[in-house]
Amino acid sequence: MTVPESTYRVQLRPEFTFADAAGIAGYLRDLGIGALYASPVLDAAPGSTHGYDVVDPTQARPALGGEAARQELSALLKELGLGLVVDIVPNHMSVEVPKVNRWWWDVLKHGRDSEYAAFFDVDWERGPLLLPVLGDDDAVGELTVEGDELVYYDHRFPIAPGTETGTPQEVHERQHYRLIGWRRGNAELTYRRFFDITTLAAVRVEDPKVFAETHGEVLRWVADGDVTGLRIDHPDGLADPGGYFRRLRENAPDAWIVAEKILHPGEPLPQSWPVDGTTGYDALREIAGVFVDPDGEPGFTELATELGVQTGYHRVEAEARRLVTDRILVAEVRRIAALLPDVDPEQARQAVAETMIAFPVYRSYLPEGASHWAAAIAGARETRPDLADALARLDTAVRENPESELATRLQQTSGMVVAKGTEDTTFYRYTRFAALNEVGGNPDRFGLGVEEFHRLAAEREAGYPAAMTTLTTHDTKRSEDTRARMAVLAEVPGEFAEAVRRWTARRGIDEPSLNLLAWQTLVSTWPIEPSRLRDYLDKAAKEAKLRTSWTDHDEAFEADVAAWPEDVMNNAELAADVEAFVKRIEGPGYANSLGQKLVQLTAPGVPDVYQGTELWDFSLVDPDNRRPVDYVARREILARITDGELPEIDASGAAKLLVVHKALRLRREHPALFRGYRPLRAEGPAAAHCLAYTRSPDLAVAVTRLPVGLEAGGGWRDTVLPLPAGVWTDVLTGREVTGDLATLFDRYPVALLVRGDV
Template sequence: MAVPASTYRVQLRPEFTFADAAGLAAYLRDLGIGALYASPVLDAAPGSTHGYDVVDTTRARPALGGEDARRELAEVLKRSGLGLVVDIVPNHMSVEVPKVNRWWWDVLRHGRDSEFAGYFDVDWDRGPLLLPVLGDDDAVAELVVEDDELVYYDHRFPIAPGTGGAAPREVHERQHYRLVGWRRGNAELTYRRFFDITTLAAVRVEDPKVFAETHGEVLRWVADGDVTGLRVDHPDGLADPGGYFQRLRENAPGAWIVAEKILHPGEPLPQSWPVDGTTGYDALREIAGVFLDPAAEPAFTALAAELGLETGYHAVETEARRLVTDRILVAEVRRIAALLRGVDADAARAAVAETMVAFPVYRSYLPEGEAHWAAAIAAARRTRPDLEAALEALDARVRAEPDGELATRIQQTSGMVVAKGTEDTTFYRYTRFAALNEVGGNPDRFGLDVEEFHRLAASREAGHPAAMTTLTTHDTKRSEDTRARMAVLAEVPGEFADAVRRWSARRGIDEPSLNLLAWQTLVATWPIEPDRLRDYLDKAAKEAKVRTSWTDHDDEFEADVAAWPEDVLGDAELTADVEAFAGRITGPGWSNSLGQKLVQLTAPGVPDVYQGTELWDFSLVDPDNRRPVDYGARRAILARIADGEQPAVDASGAAKLLVTHKALRLRRDRPALFAGYRPLRAEGSAAAHVLAYTRSADLVVAVTRLPVGLEAGGGWGDTVLPLADGRWTDVVTGREIGTRPRLSELFDRYPVALLVRGDA
């Protein structure tokens, strides 16, 4: 199997094409990477900046260079000894521009008689396809007929054969679809979508024919050896994820396959999935967590309460999920409830919604995940005893037919409720300590102790040693270095609380959760350009849906938020105070960054490096994390490191590239060193400030944690790291190390060490 030593994620887009990716091959080889990991490469909607809005699964995206450029990229990577991992999107396709999706265009033209009608998950029994694209229902009067198409401004739709030759409104009434006001989509949509995005229509890959049509081209690339791995986007949206992965594995037996699956703490990956593991959000939660000081939790809870935030996490989460079921995914809830025949419609809808609100995980995989289903039903019964009869009927029918339509649809939709309610709403409302608010994270769990980290790392090595691990992705709420610096706040909770009080009194935001998030973000990304911060806060405010949202705007509030960055940075006294505070946490943040990076690169799993993060990267949520990367600067630093330079830990970030390079090269060139996992414990007064482990008898990793507390306690003092007998070398510095090194000496240049016994 083509398991890479590591991967390097690039965001392909019209401004960064197959040819540009090919130009990175030599750099990635020299850095120590095992495979290039690309965002979706099939043809996408016009102008797409991310590629997840696929319109044609049968060809490489022309805007990236098309088939010839794709083949050239594959050949360049092969010559460089690199694999190619491709991100695939089986759950949905873009229908925003109907004409560029020939399957959708044919469905609109011919309705149920289209040869592609079964490709999409459409509720045909509810009449014509509902397309929520108009400003409002009355805008149907603005339709015109042009070139045998119905036209609404920039939107064009096909006319069924024999239905033209009349006024536009009359022609519209003859079609297999109905154009309606965009606000009707959430409640009345007649096709399954991706989350709440009506321009992404769900695809029925559970149908073998549809699977073959949507995967044929990518599987040809796998068979030809051009693609060595597949990252599968959003499997929780599929009707039968286990069956899908079994079919995918049968058709790509030698490929490395990882699933974008978010696991709740303690939740196992379904055993029936023949995949190598997840895309690493579980590892992110664990690695970031071990660099947090849990003792700070009461102080941050008190600050949040003082500022007027709700501090009960589950209360916020429940409210946010209920908002999703009651206002955003209304059409989906209604479609599921309609399958609960013999139950009052209102009670059925309430029972379905309450069950999905109560899910302890993203979805169950019945019958395999029966315990999670049972927990959701039990929680719903406690919350809504008045729905006992409806919940009992729902539970009985789902258990009786775990593969039936009712069970399938509620499983598909529960993940949407959790993702929209938790990740996209709660994480912007419950801002007590934002470093915890990460994809796959649990803001109610304040950090992770060292022993728990060891247990989970050993479990990954035993169960899924080829799973991907990550610290930053295109979906993370903030980059790894932003998160690492934010973690320092947990070591100075009192000082930060005092600062927030001062700053808020001078220029706060009149919404407590956004105000606290803004100050955390400002110091964690300092210095940040005002326009980047403005765009982030605008998105955060709209995702939180407290004072404004994407669809219902509070213009006065949005204007105040938009003015905040310039107001703060234009106030010299306030800026000086913020800058001084940010300066005090910058160094410890660098220590955290280097520590968590070395752990991710050396712990069990296949580490992924997100584009550009081999240097410091203080990005925020997309699109901020999709900004262009300066590879010229990175090549120059790597060249100096190859010549023997050992850069200082400073604002250049060169020290991070050094650590990344040394760990990746060792992992690629000496894979036998990375077998097994055992905790290694330091001895001495500061032993709690080191995380150390062995991957084999000849490899030891040691990193600093909680650096502010370490300094406050007087430093390393007498603390030592006991090693096995032999000649040890720190790969990062090249220095020879004794068998009982004092940590004050081991970490005198860098807060991390990568030790190899014998010939390094």
């Protein structure tokens, strides 16, 4: 099996192609990376900036350079000794522009007689395929016919053979599909989609033929040695994730395979999945959590309550999930409820909805995960005792036949409810302390203790040593450095609360949760361009669905939110006050950034570096995190470091690149040093501020945590790290060191130590 020592994620798009990726391959090798990790490379919707909207899985995306450019990139990576990890999307395909998806076009044209009819998860028993694309139902009068296509403005649809005569409306009535008002989609859709996105239609990869057609090209690349690893997007949306991974492993026995599986705290990865681990959100939660001060919780709860922000996390989460079941995924819930026999339809709908709302994890995989299913049923019964009979019937039906359509659809849809209700709604409503509001996170848990971190790291080394670890991805709510600076706020809750009160009095946002989120975001990304902050707050407001949303707009509120960044920054006194506060937390934020990065790069697992984050990167949620990366500047800094420069910790971010480079090179050149895990505990008055461990007898890692409290307590004083006997050298500085922490950390707040002549 080809397990990389590390990966570097790049976001391919028409502006950054296979050729552009080849252009940075040498830099990645020099940085110390083991494999290039690419976003989806199969043909995607026109103009796609991310590639997850695949339209043709049988060819490399022409907009990236096509097959020839892909081959050239693969050949170069092999020459440089780098692997290639590719992100693939088995759950869905884009149908936004039907004509560019030849399978979907054929289904629309021929209906159930199409050779691709079984490729998509369509409920044909409910009649013609419903397509929610019209402004409203009356807009059917605006249809025209052009040749063999039915046209609605920029939307074009095929006309079935022999049905082309008569008015456009008469032609429309003869098709295998019906164009309906877009607002009807959530409640009446007749095909399964990706979350609430009607332009992404679910694909039935549980069918061996569909699997072969959708995976054949990528598996050819794997067989040829061009692709060494696969990242699997959203497996929880599949009917049978375990079966999918077993089939994938059979076809790619030597590939490194990681699953984008979101694990809740304490939830194990299904043991039947033949994968190397997750894509690392569990590691992110643990690494980021150990840099958060639990003592800050009361102050933030008090501030949130004072401002009118909801602080009952589970109540907020339940309300958000219910919003999803009752208003967004209505069609999916009804389709599942219809499969429950001998139960009143409305009772069945409510029972299905309440069960998914109560899921303690994303989904179960019965018969695996039976305890999670039981917890969901128990939670639903507690919330809705009036549904006891319907829930009992649902529980019995699912347990007795876990492979039934009822059990399958309910489990795969529960993941949609949890993701949409928790990550995409709750995390923008429950803004008490936003550094915790991350994919895979649990915002009601304020920080993680050192001993728990050690236990979880040791478990990863024992169970999934080849799992990916990460701090930033294309899906994270904020980048690692933004989160690291935000974590400092937990050490100064009183100061921050006073500041927020002052600032809100001058220019608050008239929605409490967004107001608190905005101030946390501003100080964590300062200085940020007003346009970037404006776009972020617009997305946050619409995802929260409190005062406005993507479909139902409060124009006046949106205008006020849009004006907020410039109003704050153009107010000289207010901006100066914000900047002064940022200066207070900036240094500790840098320390947190370096600490969490060194931990991620050296702890158990395969570390991924998201594009550009080898320097400071204060990005926010997508699309902000897909901005172009300045590789010229990074090459120049790397060259200076290679020549021996030890950069200062300043706004340039060069110190972070030093840490990334030194750690990655050590992993790649001496992989045997990174086998095993043992806690290393500091001793002395400031011991709680040091996180340290060994990965082998000759490698130790030590980082600073809670730096504000460390300084307030008088520094390291006589605190020591009891290193095993021998001569130890700090790889970052090149100097011999002892376990005296005041000396060890006098240049950088982190240390990467090797013993002997390594």
